[in-house]
Amino acid sequence: MSNETRVSSALDTIMLAEEVGLRDASELYASLLRAFECGGPVVVDASHAVSMHVSALQVLAAASRHAAEQGKGFTLIAPESCACVNAFSRAGMTLPAAVQAA
Secondary structure (H helix, E strand, O other), X not given: OOOOOEEEOOOOEEEOOOEEOHHHHHHHHHHHHHXXXXXXXXXXXXXXXXXXXXXXXXXXXXXXXXXXXXXXXXXXXXXXXXXXXXHHHHOOOOXXXXXXXX
């Protein structure tokens, strides 16, 4: 990603960059796979994102479904006024079930 996505293996937290574009979706997907492989709950922090492409939203929605199917924890940290929440709304998509305000 343009501002580099960071993954903390201790908490399996993925910190999204300020801009998450089309080309960043595959890196986000790979980061989520690595986090799920660690076995613990996965947390994605989108509180610093100012722009998100719909492809990243699709990856986040798929990760939420995967976590539910596998019985694993998945939390998306996103304040109500952040780009992530707004992007889901503009795309006509439902936010993942486990959204936590920052």
